[in-house]
Amino acid sequence: MSEQLSASQVTGEVVADLKPDKKIAILFELIQFISPYKGHILAAFIALIFTAAVMLSVGQGVRMLIDEGFAQQSIEQLQQAVLFILAITVLIAGGTFARFYLVSWLGERVSADIRLAVFNHVITLHPSYFETNGSGDIMSRITTDTTLLQSIIGSSFSMAIRSALMLIGALVMLFATNIKLTLIVLLSVPFILVPILFYGRKVRKLSRKSQDSMADVGSYAGEAIEHIKTVQSYTHEQHERHAFGEEVEKAFQIGRSRIKQRATLIAGVIIIVFGAITGMLWVGGSDVIQGTMSGGDLGAFVFYAILVASSLATISEVLGELQRAAGATERLIEILQVESHILPPVKNTIAAKNLNAEISFQQVSFNYPSRPDQAATQTLNLTAKQGKVLALVGPSGAGKTTLFELLQRFYDPQAGKITLGGTDIRQLDPKDLRQQMALVPQQPALFSSDVFHNIRYGKPEASDEEVIAAAKKAHAHEFISQLPEGYNSFLGERGVRLSGGQRQRIAIARAILKDPHILLLDEATSALDSESEHHVQQALEELMRGRTTIIIAHRLSTIKHADHIAVLDQGQLVDIGDHQSLLQTCDLYQRLVELQFKQVIASV
Template identity: 80%
Template sequence: MQTRTTASASTQTSDTNATAKGKNLRILFELVRFIRPYKGRVAAALLALIFTASLTLSVGYGVRILIDEGFAQQSLQQLGSAIKFILALTVFISIGTFFRFYLVSSVGERVSADIRLAVFNHVITLHPSYFETNGSGDIMSRITTDTTLLQSIIGSSFSMAMRSALMCIGAIIMLFATNIKLTLIVLASVPFILVPILIYGRRVRALSRQSQDSMADVGSYAGEAIEHIKTVQSYSNEAQERTLFSNEVEKAFEIGRQRVKQRAILISGVIVIVFSAIAGMLWVGGSDVINGVMSAGDLAAFVFYAIMVASSLATISEVLGELQRAAGATERLIEILQVDSHIVAPSQNITSTAGLVAEVAFNNVSFHYPSRPDQAATEQLSLTAEQGKVVALVGPSGAGKTTLFELLQRFYDPQSGMVTLGGVDIRQLDPTALRQQMALVPQQPALFSSDVYHNIRYGTPQASDQQVIEAAKKAHAHEFIMNLPEGYNSHLGERGVRLSGGQRQRIAIARAILKDPSILLLDEATSALDSESEHHVQQALQELMRNRTTLIIAHRLSTIQHADQIAVLDQGRLVDTGDHLSLMKSCDLYQRLVELQFKHNQ
């Protein structure tokens, strides 16, 4: 299936990009612009962090008093004072931790929501050719999975990293203040700790990126199989789909297993090095206490600070793995945000659509789809649809009929020639304003899972319920809508799955009627209707097309006979134009198409 091939290609491209950009955490600085609006909360969280870190470091002082003045001097008063001091610190630490955790976590939630919005808002403005080479499953994975991962990182892991770094620095300062000789022993192990962090950290980031891409492939595969579930089951391909999906899952699992293995090596290596250094320090410190060089309280405080350094470094090494995953997620999200749409409004001299004559013209238009650069969809094609006239486009499959609709709506720009509205190149118009002049009724209507009101009102959000009902009546949809369980409030299911093909078509026609456009685009809008429904809808369309410029992709003679002009297309070229009678005399291709349809209808 195309989505699966696309997803795999996307993964390979992503891996190449990741390698080219290098394995570092600098990409995380791209998140600063999303965090900046909440700098007040971040500053408050940092203050709470500094407050709790300072109090935690003070616990070491309480431990020294507890041993040197409580235990050593056998003083219950000093012991009680030390215990009260430690308990008071604990209460204040818990209060500070509450504010730190709440503030940082809420910022994480808010930032991930903002990123999700920014990516979605950007994606829906991108040119359609972007989606020819990027699977929807991969894009959805970035919007959901990657932003959820960032939420966890910003709201938890990043806070832990900041706290551990601050505690590590503070504890090292206290170590120097307590005993310089023992501190140097501990610090001698730091270079040995950095080596596994640097080596394995890079591997973790590369595998994190691959893991996220592979999960996107899994989502794409599953989504496509579910979307086409009737096809899968009608061909009895459940077993094959299970096997293929299992292969995708196993590939994702293997990459995830390798990532976890590298992280485990990193964490365990740091723990061994750190606690070996502590063991060496205890030997030297214990000897000094026995020889009377330092007090037992100083050694206990020193051990407390050393353990804090060790636990902080262990936490940092563990969090670095999470930050590597965050870097991979950030990279994937930033890639989307940095994609520029090929279809944009002109930066200056924008022409207003107000007052433009609803006359459409294709002037020597040549166009190749980006995914098929060697195959012309249209070639040196010229065609004019005059205001208020009905132009039918006929031709075999692949003739370029649908391509003309896509060029007219400016989903793509032609490589040469131009498309005009009222004599103005549509590239001089705002794409949104241009599309507001048109209503499309496609052969396979796009319906949403919301209710009937939402679906008919989709192109005209400000329409009242009564206007929606009137449009449905004109489209001969009112009767079947009222027979739905909740009438116009009935939800239609994903892609309108709860309606028949003819019912979906009439909902789409009602949507176009409600929009009341100046240009109407009908892609064989009655193809899914039975004869009786087609008769009623044809009457509604005749009323709708009156005084409007209409382009129809036509296959049925019933549609063609109403057209003011028929354009015969083949392989992207305009073969002939005229009415039905003249084309039957002058155009061999048109004669053949009519004969084939006549035989088909017999």
């Protein structure tokens, strides 16, 4: 799959700068996904040629039926003609079965490969990409767009090839049957091409808009459902219905315009083609009456002319589908062309597990890509010593969470460096670096699966016994055992079936199972009741033992036990020390203590 991804790494500007009448060329990007299945393609192509050739033989059966059966009033000749047509029908059915199966299989396989390639690429992208690209839009590309391509590759594309073969073969047979009538049919071709080219361009533009509007619909619905409790709490159901209705109506209007253009295209082609056939029937019928042409030849000619007409109609319809496919392919290729800003070093990679767990921020300055004029950190110097606990305190926007994201190399600073054991983390493979860390956030991320899966996420190869041991250390084993199916209990989306304290202990068990050198805690007890806090605090003490720990602190109990407390404000280090010394020397710390920990201090 990596070969497929690398093959698609052309610049995004190339796609953006394509002229509208050339954008369909982007479909050639699909070749990299289709080419691994050359055997299936060859077999499908053979079935296509066989079916087309046999279909063309039906015209000769029609000629035999009229000239040798009807004209000569011969039952024997009629029987032979009917048996010939019947045999041809059986062969057509067999060839169609093979073609349909092979091409449909190819469509399913290629769409699955594209879906996998896009997903595999998306999960490696830097977080800043998701600041400007919504998850709903990305999911629409992975699901809706790949499903559309599946239809195109597995059906429309083979119809186009079959129709093209039938068109060429039928034209040859037309010339062989009657040159004069063939020229009449061919006079209509330029009139067919004009609407195809004119309306095709409009269909292409509307197809891209249609795909984008459907992504907006999915994104809006997903967001409303994700925050359903907030929606209902504020009684915004009617507002959300109205807003979602507007999004759906917008998508419908775009889809209606696209359908109208396609319908106009198809109707125009049909009128022109069958108008030409009608004219041909007048001329041909006159020739039969005058005796210059047999009725069988005219019957065969009409059959081939209908094949030409239906092939042209199918091709014009498929061209409309290909316009939609071009829009879908463009959206998918855009994702595959995005290059991650966080890459492992090309050479001289250092193994992170061999470094000691001392972390140092040296003159670090960083601005988020979405806020380039607002500094998240400014020339920050800070060290977390190996095996010690460093607490980060400060008002909202001080840069506490930013340090976690920089340390995990979700972003790289614009200036300065971050070191692990004295080595710049940019010299480490990001995966190797993150393997040495475990994050326990305020709102832990649980997956729609069972307890085993959620804890084992910290160490996928762990045995059931190791998972249970980690749960016991996290003080989670007791409540897990009381769940309906124990460790096999399904937790619902985002662990909705558990309380806040239970979700925290599952996340802590995951971190314990990972057994990291560095622990990052975004105060896991700040939103819990007293009983839950007690259990989680016990679990955290077990987890923190002997590890380098950095805590975004909100509670006095956490701060008082930290070896060092760093006070941050507007991305800068204001002061550092222990609790007692900062109470004496740091005005900001004193104010934070008074505001955030006033009730706790009063009870001490």
